[in-house]
Structures are given as C-alpha cells and as structure tokens.
Amino acid sequence: MIAKSFLIRVLLVCSIISGFNSLKAQNAMINITARHCTSLDGKWQIIIDPTGAGDWRQVWQERKPEKKTDFIEYSFDGGPVLNVPGDFNTQMTELKYYEGTVWYKKSFNFKSTGNKRLFLHFGAVNYLASVYLNGNLIGTHEGGFTPFHFEITGIVKSGVNTVIVRVNNQRQKDGIPGLGYDWFNYGGITRDVNLVETNSTFISDYFIQLGKHSLKEVNGRVKLDGMNLSQNITIRIPELKVDYKTRSDGEGLSEIKFDSYFKLWSPENPKLYRVIIQSETDTIYDEIGFRSISTQGPKILLNGKQIFLKGINIHEENPLKAARAYSASDALTLLKWAKELGCNMVRLAHYPHNENMIKSAEKLGIMVWDEIPVYQQIEFSAPGVSEKMDLMMREMVSRDKNRCGVIIWSLSNETNSSPERDKALINLTDKCRKLDSTRLVTSVINDESYDNNFVNVWDTLYRHFDIISFNEYLGWYVPWQGKSTDVKWKFISDNKPVVITEFGGEAVFGNNIGPKDEASSWREEYQEQIYKDQVAMFRTIPNLSGVFPWLLADYRSSGRMHPVYQKGWNRKGLLSDKGEKKKAWYILKSYYDTINNIY
Numbered sequence: 039m040i041a042k043s044f045l046i047r048v049l050l051v052c053s054i055i056s057g058f059n060s061l062k063a064q065n066a067m068i069n070i071t072a073r074h075c076t077s078l079d080g081k082w083q084i085i086i087d088p089t090g091a092g093d094w095r096q097v098w099q100e101r102k103p104e105k106k107t108d109f110i111e112y113s114f115d116g117g118p119v120l121n122v123p124g125d126f127n128t129q130m131t132e133l134k135y136y137e138g139t140v141w142y143k144k145s146f147n148f149k150s151t152g153n154k155r156l157f158l159h160f161g162a163v164n165y166l167a168s169v170y171l172n173g174n175l176i177g178t179h180e181g182g183f184t185p186f187h188f189e190i191t192g193i194v195k196s197g198v199n200t201v202i203v204r205v206n207n208q209r210q211k212d213g214i215p216g217l218g219y220d221w222f223n224y225g226g227i228t229r230d231v232n233l234v235e236t237n238s239t240f241i242s243d244y245f246i247q248l249g250k251h252s253l254k255e256v257n258g259r260v261k262l263d264g265m266n267l268s269q270n271i272t273i274r275i276p277e278l279k280v281d282y283k284t285r286s287d288g289e290g291l292s293e294i295k296f297d298s299y300f301k302l303w304s305p306e307n308p309k310l311y312r313v314i315i316q317s318e319t320d321t322i323y324d325e326i327g328f329r330s331i332s333t334q335g336p337k338i339l340l341n342g343k344q345i346f347l348k349g350i351n352i353h354e355e356n357p358l359k360a361a362r363a364y365s366a367s368d369a370l371t372l373l374k375w376a377k378e379l380g381c382n383m384v385r386l387a388h389y390p391h392n393e394n395m396i397k398s399a400e401k402l403g404i405m406v407w408d409e410i411p412v413y414q415q416i417e418f419s420a421p422g423v424s425e426k427m428d429l430m431m432r433e434m435v436s437r438d439k440n441r442c443g444v445i446i447w448s449l450s451n452e453t454n455s456s457p458e459r460d461k462a463l464i465n466l467t468d469k470c471r472k473l474d475s476t477r478l479v480t481s482v483i484n485d486e487s488y489d490n491n492f493v494n495v496w497d498t499l500y501r502h503f504d505i506i507s508f509n510e511y512l513g514w515y516v517p518w519q520g521k522s523t524d525v526k527w528k529f530i531s532d533n534k535p536v537v538i539t540e541f542g543g544e545a546v547f548g549n550n551i552g553p554k555d556e557a558s559s560w561r562e563e564y565q566e567q568i569y570k571d572q573v574a575m576f577r578t579i580p581n582l583s584g585v586f587p588w589l590l591a592d593y594r595s596s597g598r599m600h601p602v603y604q605k606g607w608n609r610k611g612l613l614s615d616k617g618e619k620k621k622a623w624y625i626l627k628s629y630y631d632t633i634n635n636i637y
C-alpha cells in the first residue's frame with residue numbers, strides 16, 4: 039500500500055515539476071501601464087503547506103466530498119486569508135521565518151466583452167509560482183522580483199473563475215539567488231495581480247528612448263501581438279507636436295526613428311512627456327523622459343555632461359513596517375530619505391524593485407541602478423542556470439527599458455571568480471547590450487586585493503563592462519593598513535569610470551555603551567569614523583565617478599544574529615529601522631553637499 043500510493047505521490051510531484059519547466063511564463067512582455075486592468079489584489083484565501091502534501095493531494099482540484107464515506111483533508115474555506123500584494127512572513131506569526139509552500143486562492147467573475155484577449159499578470163511572486171485556473175495548470179514562473187503573465191483567453195469561462203497559485207519561497211541551490219543571501223527571504227505574492235484585457239491584436243511591447251549618444255533622436259521600436267500584425271503605427275507627443283507615423287511589418291514590428299527638441303531629463307529637471315503609442319487596434323499612454331547616458335574614458339556623461347553618482351543602496355523593505363515594500367507610499371518613504379541625504383541616484387539592491395519604486399524615483403529626479411540577483415554563490419555551470427539568468431535579465435530590461443531614470447543595468451553582485459562565471463557573465467552582458475544599447479551595463483565585483491594600503495582592482499571581467507564597480511569594506515570587514523588618505527590604487531583599466539558600489543559598517547542607533555573605537559561596541563562613533571575615513575579616501579581615487587554607501591536604512595537579514603545589537607537586522611543603515619539618523623548620516627550628507635551634480 040505505502041509503495042503504491044507513494045508511487046502515485048512521486049508521479050504527481052514529477053508531473054508538477056515537469057509542468058514547471060513546460061508551461062513557463064510567456065516571454066512577450068505586456069506593459070500593463072495604462073491598460074484596462076481588473077485588479078485581483080486584496081484578500082486571498084490560503085493553505086499553508088509545510089510538507090508539500092498539497093502537491094500529491096492536488097489542492098488545485100479543490101475536491102469536495104461526494105459520498106458519505108468521503109473526506110477531503112484540505113480546503114480553502116474556513117482557512118486563513120492573506121493580503122495581496124504583500125509578503126506572507128509578516129502577516130501571520132506562524133509564517134515569520136517560513137520558507138515553504140503556501141497555496142493562494144482568488145475567485146473572480148468574468149463577463150466576456152466580445153473579441154478580446156485576457157491575460158493574468160503578476161508583478162512578482164517569490165520565488166516559485168505554479169498558477170492554476172479553474173483547476174488547470176496554466177503556467178509556472180521562477181524568480182521573485184520580476185513580472186510574468188499567462189494568456190487565459192479561451193481558458194477563462196463566463197461567470198466565476200478560480201485562480202490558485204502554489205507559491206514556494208524555499209531557497210534553491212541552482213536558484214537566482216542561490217542558497218545564501220544577506221536579506222530577508224520574504225515569500226508570497228509580493229506585488230500586484232491584474233487581469234489585463236486587450237484587443238485581439240495589441241501593442242505587446244514598445245521602446246521609446248533616445249538613441250545612444252543622441253540628445254534629440256529617438257531610436258526605438260513598437261511590437262504588435264495578434265493576427266493583424268501589419269498596421270499603421272503613430273507615436274504622438276502632443277507637448278512637442280510630435281506626430282510620427284510608420285507601419286509595422288508582417289511580424290508586427292516597427293522601427294521608430296524621429297528627432298525632436300526635448301527638455302532632457304536630469305536630477306535637476308526630471309521632465310517627463312506624455313507619449314501616446316497608437317496602432318489601428320490599440321492605444322497606450324506612458325509618461326516618458328528622454329536623456330542620454332554614456333561614458334567617455336573615465337567619465338560618466340548624462341546628456342553629454344560629466345556627472346558624479348551620489349548614490350545610496352536600498353533594499354526593497356520598508357523598515358518602519360519591517361516588511362517587503364511594494365506600494366507607492368513605501369517608495370516615497372525610502373526615496374524621500376535618499377533625497378534628504380543629498381543623493382542623485384539609488385542602487386536598488388540586489389534585485390529589480392517594484393515599479394512604484396522605479397517610477398517614483400524617475401519623477402523625483404533620482405537615477406536608478408537596476409540589478410538582477412545573480413548574487414555571491416551561484417551555480418553557474420548547473421543545468422538551466424544561465425537560462426534563468428537570461429530570463430531575469432530580459433524581464434528586468436523589458437519592464438524598465440522606457441524608464442529614463444534607469445541608467446545602469448547590473449547583472450550580478452560579488453560572484454566568485456571562475457571561468458564558468460566569466461563565461462556566463464560575458465554572455466549575459468552581450469545579450470543585455472543587444473536588448474538595450476542605450477544604457478551602461480556592469481556587474482559588481484569584490485575580489486580586489488588590499489596589501490600594504492594598496493588596492494588592486496584587477497578582475498579582467500571589467501573589460502566587458504562600461505564601468506568598474508566594486509564593493510570595499512575598508513574599516514569594517516577589512517581593517518585599514520594605513521591612513522585612508524594614503525591608500526594607493528591600481529585598476530584593470532585607467533580609461534573607465536570607477537564606482538564604489540558598497541562601503542560602510544554597522545552601528546546601533548543611540549547605543550553609547552562600550553569603547554567608541556571598537557567595532558564590537560556597535561557604536562555610531564565607529565561607523566561615523568568609517569565614513570570620515572572613506573570620504574577622505576574618495577579624494578585619492580583616480581577616475582572616481584560615484585559612490586554608493588551600504589546602505590540607507592537597517593534592514594532584516596536572518597543571518598545577522600547578535601542578540602543585543604542585530605536581532606536579525608543588518609545594522610549598516612545610515613538610518614535605524616525607525617528612520618533615526620545615525621552620526622554617519624551627517625558625514626555623508628555634508629560630503630554630498632560639497633559635490634555639484636554636474637561638473
């Protein structure tokens with residue numbers, strides 16, 4: 039008996055996994071901005087499934103007892119509910135540190151409005167998602183920080199429909215990220231869920247940005263999806279009297295090329311234009327800014343002028359809620375702090391944050407560093423890993439390519455040097471450039487050497503990137519080997535901009551116990567001294583074009599286990615988890631106040 043039912047269980051689990059690979063999310067991106075959407079946000083019924091029994095019980099079938107002797111050992115009815123969007127860890131105490139499966143259920147009423155198509159769109163689900171509609175698996179997705187959707191035209195029925203999502207946030211050895219990462223593993227349906235209705239042929243993708251090195255020529259494309267692919271396409275920017283006309287080819291693709299005199303987007307003037315993209319069967323509106331970003335030898339140029347990146351690292355967490363951030367108000371909380379600090383840029387670590395963050399930053403004149411979580415230990419040579427990296431990069435670029443605030447694509451952080459790594463990242467960098475040649479592309483490395491107060495940033499991988507971006511924790515993980523102003527530098531290239539993407543140290547706000555000059559006191563003075571030394575050192579670094587302290591605010595990370603000072607929080611914030619300014623905040627602010635944005 040055990041054998042047989044065990045076999046059925048194994049077969050069932052295998053079918054789920056094979057289903058996982060076969061019914062992957064659709065690649066054609068759908069930009070849901072300005073589309074007719076029905077939100078499925080709100081309360082979702084759930085089943086918490088720590089053993090994975092829901093897989094062999096086939097929870098998505100929602101079986102009901104039929105005869106007197108029947109009993110079903112699961113049901114959504116009578117069970118707990120969770121808010122979507124939102125991580126599940128902070129909504130129920132028993133889920134605080136949970137890493138496993140949670141089944142979500144939502145029903146919606148559908149009334150067909152004629153010859154339309156319907157898509158089920160997720161802003162993000164961490165980490166694995168299997169999506170069922172009316173008991174049928176419609177698709178799967180892997181990756182916790184990028185959008186995906188499934189077309190349900192022809193599957194959806196008139197009347198009540200039920201969506202069930204199997205969400206699993208267990209760490210995966212061959213995952214992106216892998217098993218270890220220094221942030222809290224918030225699981226769940228963490229961003230908005232929408233039903234997106236379109237005409238049978240619709241605008242499935244568009245890229246409207248200035249061409250590389252151009253201050254006035256738009257060089258883009260529009261893509262149609264559907265049966266009627268060859269159509270008249272119009273791009274209108276009423277404020278500039280732009281009324282550009284072209285025609286899509288048999289594949290539904292149209293190249294867009296026109297000039298105009300734009301007020302260029304910049305931190306000082308974050309100008310956005312209302313852009314109307316129209317085909318014969320569809321119209322999209324978007325607020326788009328136009329700017330050029332490039333490098334010239336060791337300089338970074340914004341709109342042709344040299345710029346210094348006054349950055350800060352941010353995790354997608356609202357410390358005041360100690361939860362995964364997702365809303366426009368979460369974004370404003372974080373970005374207003376960054377503005378107050380004097381920043382003109384934010385590095386959204388280490389994964390694509392929600393669209394509210396990207397769009398709010400753009401409106402506030404804050405440039406954005408967008409990164410995928412190819413983080414530290416990655417199984418580069420394991421089967422399927424490069425495909426996952428590729429898909430995540432495509433999902434990030436496709437979602438954010440019309441956001442002019444995004445100036446840098448970052449494809450990894452602190453991965454260990456190896457031939458497999460180099461090959462995978464060089465490949466991915468080339469693919470990213472093919473998708474978007476208008477932005478800077480890089481990866482963050484931290485294998486520089488430090489001997490006798492001499493830093494050698496040697497990694498040859500930098501040759502493939504537009505900037506040299508590295509993390510250094512001199513004064514914290516790495517004790518100084520001399521005065522910070524005497525540090526000597528060598529870079530793999532003297533003809534690339536240098537950006538320090540992380541530096542800093544920990545401190546507990548208001549803690550004044552223990553010697554000020556000892557790291558283990560977790561006192562603000564120690565962190566403050568690190569910042570004083572770092573800022574003094576910055577003046578010695580050739581070609582320095584930007585710095586990004588680690589980081590804006592204390593954030594949750596279960597690996598930070600000191601019971602008095604950390605309690606599961608990384609305390610490297612310049613702000614405490616209550617938004618209180620630590621002494622180091624003022625050191626950085628006064629440094630940024632001395633730097634003009636453009637020089």
Ligand code: GCU
Pocket residue numbers: 220388451452509540588608610
């Ligand atoms: C690393 C890493 C961060 C981490 C930080 C730290 O450099 O990139 O993700 O949180 O160091 O140790 O605090």
